[in-house]
Amino acid sequence: MTESKRQRQKAQTKEHLIETAYAVFSSRGIMAARMADIAAAAGVSHGTVFLHFNTQEALIEEVVAHYGALIALETHALAERCGSMEELLRAHLGAISAYEPFYTRLVLENRMLPTAARDSWIDIQSAVSLHFNRVAERESSRIEKRGIPDAMLFNMWMGLVHYYLANGGLFAPEGNVIRRHGTTLVGSFLKLLNG
Template identity: 40%
Template sequence: MSETKRQKQKILTRKHLIEIAIKQFGENGIIATRTADIARAAGVSHGTIFSHFSTQDELVITVIEEFGTRIIQRLHELVDTNSSLFEVLQGHINGLIEFEPFYTKLIIERRLLPESVCNTYIMIQSTISFHISIAAEKEMEQGTIRKMPIHLIYNTWIGLIHYYITNSDLFSPNGSVLKQYSNELLQHCMNLLKK
């Protein structure tokens, strides 16, 4: 019985550490945030971090996977319910809004992170692209959007998002750039795709 309580506590502690890491990475940057900073913010000993994650890279990978899982799950549900491309893109941007500080640091610092971390990021982006492509291909077949290479649809969309996020100090210095511009970005992307 006590083993079950201990296992539940360990799972809760791990989830708590991931949530705190997402927040700390978003506030201070992935590279600048130390495991000691996360432990302090989480109210645990520094050793607790390493009882859940053998290295800092493993922690970063786990955080990126958590971020990816949450967004991909939403997109998967939208694709499964035959949602429109607009709704899938809207689901994507809404998921990014939830993680905007973390995602901003991730895309700015990605090239400086270890290869294993970058590979996790690339796998998540590929899965997001796949879900967007399903909705786009359906609408191309229906004739509601122009036929074009799928990679251009995704790259145009993600390029818009990344441009606004990396220049958020210019577009929205005091708040969420994605909240402020999400409707505009969605409409612009759809206008580019319409026949």
């Protein structure tokens, strides 16, 4: 019993650290954040971080895995019942929206992350891809794709979204790219897609 209380306590601290690391990663950058920053932001001691995560790499991997899974889940949840491409694109942006600063960091830093974290990133992409292909196929008759493969349409959409996110300082200096430009992005992409 006492044991389980301790374990619960420990689990709570770890969760708190993951949430704090997520916030610090979002604002300062994943690779640029120092372990001491995260400890301070979490209000725990420097050493406590290492009690829960053996290395900085492990911390990054867990945080990216955790929020990567959340984003992928949210994507699935929102995209599942989308019948039209418009719905899907909105769902995609909706899933990202709540995580925008962190997601943007992933867009920019995914290449430099530990392998496991890169895999989490790929999982997110796969989640979107899955539904995109499903809807694209279903709508193939209604969409004038002029022989462009679905994969390329997907890349165009992702490229457009990531371009806006990566250049957030330009498109939305206040820091909320999707809220500000989401509708425009969906609209323009659909106009291009349809005749």
